[in-house]
Amino acid sequence: MKDLTQGSIRRHILEMAAPLAAGMMVQMLYFLVDLYFVARLGDAALAGVSTAGNIMFLILGLTTMLGAGTVALIAHAVGRKDPADANLIFNQSLVLAVICALVTLAVGYGFGGRYMHSVGADAATTARGIEYLLWYTPGLAMQFALVAMSSALRGTGIVKPAMVVQMLTVVLNIILAPVLIAGWGTGYAMGVAGAGLASSLAIAVGVIMLAVYFVKLEKYVHFSWALARPHLGTWKRLLLIGLPAGGEFALVFVYMGVIYWIIKQFGAAAQAGFGIGTRVMQAIFLPAMAIAFAVAPIAGQNFGARQIARVHETFRSAALLGAVVMLTLTLLAQWRPQWLISAFTTEADVTAVGVDFLRIISWNFVASGFVFTCSSLFQGLGNTLPSLLSTGTRLISFVLPAIWLSTQPGFRLEHVWYLSVATVALQAVVSYFMARDQLRRRAPLPA
Known part of the structure; x- marks a missing residue:
């Protein structure tokens, strides 16, 4: 356990964000390697895997439901110096993971x-997407155990073990991808099925490694059969925080599904270009997400310890650091978006869609980073409903206008990207006022 209620807030943010960012950078490398080999299978394979991969947002919703409650409640327990409650939360989160x-x-x-x-x-x-899901679904299911254990550690202020495990599993995935997808060394190419199987195998290894760490090394929270008996009161505590946070990603799944449905009229090349652009964008977001993810445990421990000024300082510092990072990445995407897209496809029409998407959508990078920070603050305060309301605002302001635009003469893909930029800006404004309100209500500064 690491006490985050003492010492420099910025140092805590950077110390937690650094290993998180390292792990995410390796994860980014996996995204790009996987994308590289799948793209070599053609537009249909790339579009199928990208479209099927949208289900990951739904799984992220469920894992966030589990992880947000686990991080917040364990961080609060650590701040109160209550290891018994932290252990109860941990074991009940594992039951929910199963x-x-x-x-x-x-x-x-x-x-x-x-x-x-x-x-x-x-x-x-459609066929390639179904084939990919057949082999990737087991990996999606195992994500829950991985998230439960990683979130418990993050709540105690420890991120390095989970980061190391993540890095090793990603390296394994990178090794398996060319072997299973392209048949390197075996002569048997599984295609998109290999991409799904590589991910599932790597996640399985990660679950085993993290479980061994808890059994052998972790002392503050640990496995206990006695504490694993279903405890509905604890489930309620976890879900009150987790359900709104999970619902946030479920709405993102709907948002992405609507985009894929709207742009399918432009063919597989459009879906493939959007898929590449989205993967690259997700990779770009990782450094800012690492900073944002540090907010929940730091704010949570200080909130549990009733050190309110440190909660406010955590939010301000993370928002500033995130804005600097995202502004730098915006300039990169504006300067040479073709460098980021053309590495994964030689198809001119696919490249054109991806470049236009990235050039336009990069205008919302700073706003997106701020939204991440607000969401993590809400987790730390133990109330994630504002995150759900913020994402709901974005969904409502995007879906109906997008569907209407798609029926108009002269409709182009660029209209969808510009509408997305506008709605993310709106979401950032809503998140800002909700963050101010939550800090005033739940963590008011003394007069």
């Missing part, structure tokens, strides 16, 4: 095909 994993397997294999038929641009895209 339940969520079983639901993911049932829904993934039961409804994944229907989802792909609804958003696939053509039969080949």
